[in-house]
Amino acid sequence: MALTDTFIRQVKHSGASAGDKHTDGQGLCLHVTAVGKYWRMNYRYAGKQKTLAIGVYPAVTLAKARRRRDEARELLADGIDPSKAKRDEKRAKAANAAHTFELVSRDWLVKTKGNRAATTQDRVKGWLESKVFPYIGKTPIAEIGPRDVLAVARKLEALGHNESAHRVMQICGQVFRFAVASGIVDRDVTADLKGALTSVSVTSYAAITDPKRAGELLRAIHGYRGHPYTAAALKLSPLVFVRPGELRAAEWSEIDFDTAEWRIPAEKMKMKNDHIVPLSTPALEILKDLHPLTGHGKYIFPSVRGEGRCMSENTVNAALRILGYGGDVMTAHGFRAMARTILDEVLGERVDLIEHQLAHAVKDPNGRAYNRTSHLPARRGMMQRWADYLDKLRNGANVIPLHGKNA
Secondary structure (H helix, E strand, O other): OOHHHHHHHHOOOOOOOEEEEEEOOEEEEEOOOOOOOEEEEEEOOOEEEEEEEEEOOOOOEEEEHHHHHHHHHHHHHHHOOOHHHHHHHHHHHHHHHOOEEHHHHHHHHOOOOOHHHHHHHHHHHHHHHHHHHHHHHOEEEOOOOHHHHHHHHHHHHHOOHHHHHHHHHHHHHHHHHHHOOOOOOOOOHHHOOOOOOOOOOOOOOOOOOOOHHHHHHHHHOOOOOOOOOHHHHHHHHHHHOOOOHHHOOOOOHHEEEEOOOEOOOOOOOOOOOEEEEOOOOHHHHHHHHHHHHHHOOEEEEEEOOOOOOEEOOOHHHHHHHHHOOOOOOOOHHHHHHHHHHHHOOOOOOHHHHHHHHHOOEEEEEOOOOOOOOOHHHHHHHHHHHHHHHHHHHHOOOOOOOHHHHHO
16 A cells, blocks of 8 residues: 555554565665665666665655656666666766865966966956955855856946946856866856946046146156055055056066066066066055065065065056046056057157067067067166156156157
8 A cells, every 4th residue: 555644654664674664666665674664666677676765764855755756767767777877967966066066166377377477467366356256255166157157247337337247247157168278077168148237338447648637647646645555655656657567466486676676476466477677766666665565575566465476457547546647547558558659759769669668569570579688778878868767757857748759
């Protein structure tokens, strides 16, 4: 006779050492022992008698046990061993648990580190840790769908961070494609999200390129009364005009005070080439003044949070805002445009020297890229003339109007 809920609830162990078995039909039985009641299913596969563990009562009720038995019988009808299918499912769940989005992302960060500059690596890692992991980091990557990733991106979009939303979506796509290549998932789910976010118009970094206004900016910078690390970074930005990420990740080991050079290794550069920044007298003075404060550590501009990291990517921009220069007027990246424009159009410096100092790709007449030491003496002179000119602007000297060299 088929079992009933009442019987299962009331039945007791008889004391038999092997326990008591009560059948329900089609191979399903309840095994009652001194420690509990267990559902089992007896079946034959490939000519052998086998037993499938279905669950423990009362967590698995009679109705649920019957459903699991029926599912196992369907597998048998398709020529599949239910015990093997159960083991495979268990292994798959364990594999999923070992491949959460966070763990896969961190593996991707390590194995693709050589493809990114160190500053970019830190920035991408920071985005994942602050904007993605809190929401889907603990979820097995195989269980994440397009809507899960979209929900993360839309949280940023709702805050008005449209560019960050797009960037996070791109990073998630890279992680998924890495997981596909690693055999962890079958596809990149972010491919279904094309056009799901508000489009972002591409604009140039805001920059002050008029000499008179540049002088006003320099006076404001020298009047900054914030944190000394930030003040030093602000003052150094126009003098060296490197990319903001290269400045904030600068290390003391890269500075040679004897030769007055800052040697940035290739892995930190956007173009993946070593780069030399000749340091003018004012630039050296700023670094020497800062050395007693941060020279004991790795970074010239360490994070004020003391976490062994370099300065935040928003620090210089935030300081400019404090000084009254909004993002539509001047940015940290804008010091590059300031230098490029004024060095060329006011000071009449050689364009190839300017481009080389900006770490842009510069080729010789035969189409070969210059190496990092190309025209170094000439660039050294240009950087000192640039520093002298900025000093004059800051002190309010008469300046040559923009385009004055062509007048």
